[in-house]
Amino acid sequence: MPESIGAADADVAKALRPRMVVMDGCSGSSYIVTQVKYLFNLHGHPTSFNHEPELFVPWQNPFFHGNRGLGEAVEMVNKDEVSRNKTLVFKGSSENLHIEDGRMAWSTQVAPSLRKMQTYAVYAWRSNVLDHAVCMVKDCFSLAYGTKNFSKEALGHPVAANGTRRQECFQRRKANVSSKDYKVTFHPEVLTEYLRTSYDNVLAEREKLTRTVGPFGVVTAEDLTAFEHDRSQFDRSCRAWHSLLRSLGIRPDKSIIRSYLAKTAGSRPAPALHSETIFNFEEVKAALVKAGSDIAGLMRM
Numbered sequence: 001m002p003e004s005i006g007a008a009d010a011d012v013a014k015a016l017r018p019r020m021v022v023m024d025g026c027s028g029s030s031y032i033v034t035q036v037k038y039l040f041n042l043h044g045h046p047t048s049f050n051h052e053p054e055l056f057v058p059w060q061n062p063f064f065h066g067n068r069g070l071g072e073a074v075e076m077v078n079k080d081e082v083s084r085n086k087t088l089v090f091k092g093s094s095e096n097l098h099i100e101d102g103r104m105a106w107s108t109q110v111a112p113s114l115r116k117m118q119t120y121a122v123y124a125w126r127s128n129v130l131d132h133a134v135c136m137v138k139d140c141f142s143l144a145y146g147t148k149n150f151s152k153e154a155l156g157h158p159v160a161a162n163g164t165r166r167q168e169c170f171q172r173r174k175a176n177v178s179s180k181d182y183k184v185t186f187h188p189e190v191l192t193e194y195l196r197t198s199y200d201n202v203l204a205e206r207e208k209l210t211r212t213v214g215p216f217g218v219v220t221a222e223d224l225t226a227f228e229h230d231r232s233q234f235d236r237s238c239r240a241w242h243s244l245l246r247s248l249g250i251r252p253d254k255s256i257i258r259s260y261l262a263k264t265a266g267s268r269p270a271p272a273l274h275s276e277t278i279f280n281f282e283e284v285k286a287a288l289v290k291a292g293s294d295i296a297g298l299m300r301m
Helices: 002-015 029-042 070-083 094-098 106-116 129-139 169-173 188-213 221-229 231-247 254-262 281-291
Strands: 019-023 089-093 120-125 156-159 183-186 217-220
Touching: 019 029, 019 094, 019 188, 029 089, 029 221, 029 231, 029 254, 070 106, 089 094, 094 106, 094 188, 106 188, 120 188, 120 221, 120 231, 129 156, 129 169, 129 183, 129 188, 183 188, 188 281, 217 221, 217 231, 221 231, 231 254
Parallel strands: 019 089, 019 120, 120 217
Antiparallel strands: 156 183
């Protein structure tokens, strides 16, 4: 009897270990983390929406104040969820993997806490880094992180359909701004360098994450969401979600995944052409073609 009780306790402890979805901004992270929570609940692993998902963002973590480090603050959120018999599912911003100073330093403040909690992780990234760059410029997000820092102005800025500057930035998502009148203009040579640096960032982040939590799965945002705009990609997306859930420490049920995803299959339009979202597209196109087929192949025309 004592052995069976011990095994049961171990199963409960495993079920309540925190789950971290590591993603960058402009990668569909809010949507993906939300779907992970719903799928965990459907698989019998109760999660909650008591806390904001981006616990690495100081103002979204209620315990990150005073002299407390970010890792300890995440531990406290996890304790709060465990006290409710809930599994903590949260987004770990990949940008944070590059911070090494102050109370948010990855190696000294964050990584030890993640290891202490035996955190499960999955790394999800937007593999079309041109799409990612378009979104980052539209939202005016900081580019000052990674293997090389870029200033916002160096890469480009948002413009209207007539080429004049726009100032909405991230608020565009909440405002009724037509995508036809909200584009980006890039500095082509800087863009080429930024795209290549994006791949370097992914490799650096994955290496650092491995040193932190050990083995983890890698999926792309495109694989996870392809079914929404193309029903023929349904199986592809089911496989991606199966891989993601397995990396987060649960045994995926294919029937649950398929039934859940089927509800929104074909519900969204296909991604816009870059010739429609980039104001100076012909100039950008020439630079990307010159950069090589791997970079040029990112364009949708």
